[in-house]
Amino acid sequence: MNMxxxxxxxxxxxxxxxxxxxxxxxxLPICSRPYAEIAKQLDTTEQDVISRLQLLMDKGAIxxxxxxxxxxxxxxxxxxxxxxxxxxxxxDEIGICIGKYSSVTLSYRRPRRxxxxxxxxxxxxxxxxxxxVKQKVEEIVASCGLQDVKHTILFSTRRFxxxxxxxxxxxxxxxxAAKLHLIKNTGKQKTPAN
Amino acid sequence: xADPIKNSINDFTPLEQHLLNDYQHDMxxxxxxxADMAQRLNVSEEEVLQCxxxxxxxxxxxxxxxxxxxxxxxxxxxxxxxxxEQDLECVARIISAFPEVNHNYQREHDYNLWFxxxxxxxxxxDIVLHEIEQxxxxxxxxxxxxxxxxxxxxxxxxxHAHK
Numbered sequence: 001m002n003m004x005x006x007x008x009x010x011x012x013x014x015x016x017x018x019x020x021x022x023x024x025x026x027x028l029p030i031c032s033r034p035y036a037e038i039a040k041q042l043d044t045t046e047q048d049v050i051s052r053l054q055l056l057m058d059k060g061a062i063x064x065x066x067x068x069x070x071x072x073x074x075x076x077x078x079x080x081x082x083x084x085x086x087x088x089x090x091x092d093e094i095g096i097c098i099g100k101y102s103s104v105t106l107s108y109r110r111p112r113r114x115x116x117x118x119x120x121x122x123x124x125x126x127x128x129x130x131x132x133v134k135q136k137v138e139e140i141v142a143s144c145g146l147q148d149v150k151h152t153i154l155f156s157t158r159r160f161x162x163x164x165x166x167x168x169x170x171x172x173x174x175x176x177a178a179k180l181h182l183i184k185n186t187g188k189q190k191t192p193a194n
Numbered sequence: 195x196a197d198p199i200k201n202s203i204n205d206f207t208p209l210e211q212h213l214l215n216d217y218q219h220d221m222x223x224x225x226x227x228x229a230d231m232a233q234r235l236n237v238s239e240e241e242v243l244q245c246x247x248x249x250x251x252x253x254x255x256x257x258x259x260x261x262x263x264x265x266x267x268x269x270x271x272x273x274x275x276x277x278x279e280q281d282l283e284c285v286a287r288i289i290s291a292f293p294e295v296n297h298n299y300q301r302e303h304d305y306n307l308w309f310x311x312x313x314x315x316x317x318x319x320d321i322v323l324h325e326i327e328q329x330x331x332x333x334x335x336x337x338x339x340x341x342x343x344x345x346x347x348x349x350x351x352x353x354h355a356h357k
Contacts, residue, residue, distance in 0.1 A: 024260055033226065064261040065221050122337075
């Protein structure tokens with residue numbers, strides 16, 4: 001996808017809405033009137049917070065609204081990114097087929113980068129063990145008719161960073177470059193401040 | 195669904211099971227969302243608040259609120275790098291230090307470092323990717339999402355109690 005295409009999907013977000021997004025992206029407060037609490041931080045009213053969230057929802061900025069559970073803490077300790085090399089004219093159909101499984105939490109089409117990378121469908125499959133993830137992949141292969149499709153499972157072995165997407169304003173590039181320079185030069189032991 | 199997962203969900207109390215399963219999507223935008231849950235589940239608001247707080251403190255739920263759609267309030271891409279084992283730790287730290295990076299995992303493959311980069315516009319994203327490449331000193335493969343086939347209804351937990 002080129003830059004113009006990527007930008008086309010991006011909504012025009014006002015400064016006020018950016019502040020609202022920032023206030024809610026790490027979750028609502030757990031108290032009787034959570035939106036009143038957020039309104040206080042943003043110096044506005046409870047009703048204003050609710051209507052602006054409703055508007056973001058109506059515009060398609062919010063995919064899901066509710067309780068976000070952690071897979072790992074529920075016993076789904078293995079996650080495999082399964083990548084598939086699907087004929088271009090079949091990828092929509094198969095992407096939807098795989099996306100319907102309850103153990104699957106993502107099903108995205110992405111570009112190939114030939115010759116290094118030929119996989120065009122990315123799915124995330126969760127299970128309580130690697131064996132279970134492999135078994136689920138086999139089930140999906142059988143029921144979506146993928147016996148002849150090249151695929152591979154990339155298990156994660158280490159998590160260096162995980163947090164919800166942050167949409168806050170960008171850092172000053174000069175400051176960031178200086179910080180990175182410091183990390184590089186102070187060697188491999190020093191932990192950078194996040 | 196075709197493949198329900200058996201797990202430890204039955205270790206949770208019936209109230210916890212309901213809160214975990216029934217409110218993963220379409221939670222109402224009412225001024226008193228927790229009192230609404232309490233009314234529907236026939237318990238007090240205080241019980242709901244305590245229960246949710248406890249689930250959050252135990253790390254079972256990461257948060258309550260919106261999950262934003264990809265590429266609507268910002269743009270993002272999945273990036274991959276092939277980094278020799280001896281440099282991996284250092285390169286991973288450099289990459290994680292970017293505020294635009296929100297997931298960064300080692301995976302078993304020649305491309306062994308996978309991370310998500312999010313920025314406010316495609317131009318900004320391009321600049322950040324370029325900066326990452328320069329600082330990491332390894333080539334970066336960017337794989338932006340082209341289509342999303344997944345309808346996110348949360349993560350259904352199999353319970354005996356659940357209707």
